[in-house]
Amino acid sequence: MALARLFKRQLAAAKLLSPAKTVIVAVSTGVDSMVLLTLLQQLPIQQRPQLIVAHVNHQLRRQSAQEAAYLRTYCDQHQLPLRLVDWPIDAHPKTGVEAAARQFRYDFFATVLKTTGADAVLTAHHANDQAETYLMKLARGGELAQLTGMATNRAFHGKQLVRPLLPFAKATLRDYAVTNGLTWFEDVTNQDITLTRNRIRQRVVPELTVVNPAFLQHVAAYQAQLQALLTAQAQMMTQLLPTVMTEKNALSVAAFTQVLTTWQVPVLQTWLTQRTGQVWSTDKLTPWHHWILNEQQPTGQLNIDAHWQLVKAAGIIDVCPHKKRVKKLRPVEKNMVDLNQWQKITATQTAGVFEQPPTPTSQPFPIRPTDWPLSWRPWQPQDQLTLKGGGHQLVRRILIDQKVPVTQRPLAMVLVNAQGTVLWLVGYKVSYRDPQTAAQTVFLALKKQTESKGAHLKR
Numbered sequence: 001m002a003l004a005r006l007f008k009r010q011l012a013a014a015k016l017l018s019p020a021k022t023v024i025v026a027v028s029t030g031v032d033s034m035v036l037l038t039l040l041q042q043l044p045i046q047q048r049p050q051l052i053v054a055h056v057n058h059q060l061r062r063q064s065a066q067e068a069a070y071l072r073t074y075c076d077q078h079q080l081p082l083r084l085v086d087w088p089i090d091a092h093p094k095t096g097v098e099a100a101a102r103q104f105r106y107d108f109f110a111t112v113l114k115t116t117g118a119d120a121v122l123t124a125h126h127a128n129d130q131a132e133t134y135l136m137k138l139a140r141g142g143e144l145a146q147l148t149g150m151a152t153n154r155a156f157h158g159k160q161l162v163r164p165l166l167p168f169a170k171a172t173l174r175d176y177a178v179t180n181g182l183t184w185f186e187d188v189t190n191q192d193i194t195l196t197r198n199r200i201r202q203r204v205v206p207e208l209t210v211v212n213p214a215f216l217q218h219v220a221a222y223q224a225q226l227q228a229l230l231t232a233q234a235q236m237m238t239q240l241l242p243t244v245m246t247e248k249n250a251l252s253v254a255a256f257t258q259v260l261t262t263w264q265v266p267v268l269q270t271w272l273t274q275r276t277g278q279v280w281s282t283d284k285l286t287p288w289h290h291w292i293l294n295e296q297q298p299t300g301q302l303n304i305d306a307h308w309q310l311v312k313a314a315g316i317i318d319v320c321p322h323k324k325r326v327k328k329l330r331p332v333e334k335n336m337v338d339l340n341q342w343q344k345i346t347a348t349q350t351a352g353v354f355e356q357p358p359t360p361t362s363q364p365f366p367i368r369p370t371d372w373p374l375s376w377r378p379w380q381p382q383d384q385l386t387l388k389g390g391g392h393q394l395v396r397r398i399l400i401d402q403k404v405p406v407t408q409r410p411l412a413m414v415l416v417n418a419q420g421t422v423l424w425l426v427g428y429k430v431s432y433r434d435p436q437t438a439a440q441t442v443f444l445a446l447k448k449q450t451e452s453k454g455a456h457l458k459r
């Protein structure tokens with residue numbers, strides 16, 4: 001049948017159509033992920049990757065325990081290895097439960113990936129999920145690039161996160177489930193139309209599908225076109241940028257005005273991103289663009305955020321850190337680690353170093369006697385982590401790479417040893433250390449209590 005054939009093509013594109021590969025199948029027991037699991041099980045044995053089922057019992061609904069029990073029986077009957085974890089009720093935050101559940105889920109998938117040495121995590125996102133997210137982002141506003149949507153395949157903890165059902169409509173998956181007599185559980189919260197996604201799912205997408213039955217395909221086609229345009233724009237920028245930059249990587253106003261007006265804002269955006277390592281939204285850039293071109297104001301300074309300012313003089317624009325800020329930096333306060341104790345290290349983060357893992361997502365770390373005492377402190381500009389292979393990466397760079405919002409970056413904390421070496425950028429990355437060189441393993445754990453606005457939209 002068409003679904004099975006196309007599905008196989010998706011797996012082949014991700015290079016997973018082989019018994020030599022191992023995949024983690026994220027199964028929620030909803031119809032989509034039960035179809036994903038069944039399609040994988042139906043693959044011919046000589047092509048089927050090794051399957052490991054992963055499930056998080058979020059303990060958010062009364063039927064959660066029933067779903068977990070069903071999946072346990074299902075996996076027993078089909079001889080499928082199952083990794084199941086409970087999200088402890090006392091770890092549920094008061095607000096932002098959805099985002100926190102998602103964070104816990106992906107942390108768990110990452111742990112399973114690491115401990116099993118699997119090649120990929122597979123989720124059952126489909127074309128309706130893609131269109132819903134697209135419409136939500138359209139309504140919310142933001143950068144055009146965000147409308148490109150979820151990728152079928154993206155990097156995930158050094159491996160892949162693959163969404164092989166992305167080309168398929170939910171209705172196609174449901175038909176498959178009914179035809180093949182699958183058992184699944186409906187999420188009762190899906191009926192709650194006060195939730196934005198559900199309102200779009202139940203009201204907007206069906207209406208647009210009445211307007212044109214090919215609506216889902218059209219969303220996918222627009223996203224592909226947009227991706228192609230963004231790629232072309234990025235190439236264009238690599239050609240334009242050198243024409244406007246001085247030897248010291250500042251911006252020459254005379255050269256900048258020679259650029260076609262429509263390209264000036266993207267050029268400014270690319271230049272600023274290269275110089276600051278931050279992403280700047282287009283709507284913020286418009287007034288700065290006017291300021292740069294304003295001949296009535298040949299010199300001056302413009303604060304563009306809490307850290308950076310544009311400086312205009314002698315026909316040159318440069319971007320520099322605020323001097324005032326640097327002077328105002330307070331001396332770094334350190335807090336000693338109490339082994340086997342949760343410690344509130346910031347207003348929103350509680351972390352600890354333990355001899356036994358207190359949560360499934362705790363990260364093992366090989367510790368040496370000379371490391372003690374350990375301390376928590378805010379990160380400093382020179383802080384860096386050791387990478388496997390001996391290289392180093394600046395904490396600043398890690399926060400940028402992980403797309404931590406600019407406002408959140410100063411709040412990040414590090415765990416340091418007695419020599420001041422950074423062992424953990426809390427919540428983001430653990431420094432590499434060869435286990436052979438350590439006497440003991442400790443476990444680094446974090447309880448998060450925050451939700452970032454719109455975090456449930458992140459893919």
Ligand SMILES: Nc1ncnc2c1ncn2[C@@H]1O[C@H](COP(=O)(O)OP(=O)(O)OP(=O)(O)O)[C@@H](O)[C@H]1O
Nearest residue numbers: 026027028032033054055056057102123124125459
């Ligand atoms: N409790 C769970 N256990 C295992 N996998 C899950 C669980 N919940 C969701 N998934 C996986 O994630 C996919 C998407 O689920 P869902 O649409 O509910 O998540 P989302 O929060 O909207 O998406 P995302 O996880 O990308 O934010 C599911 O099809 C399934 O593969």
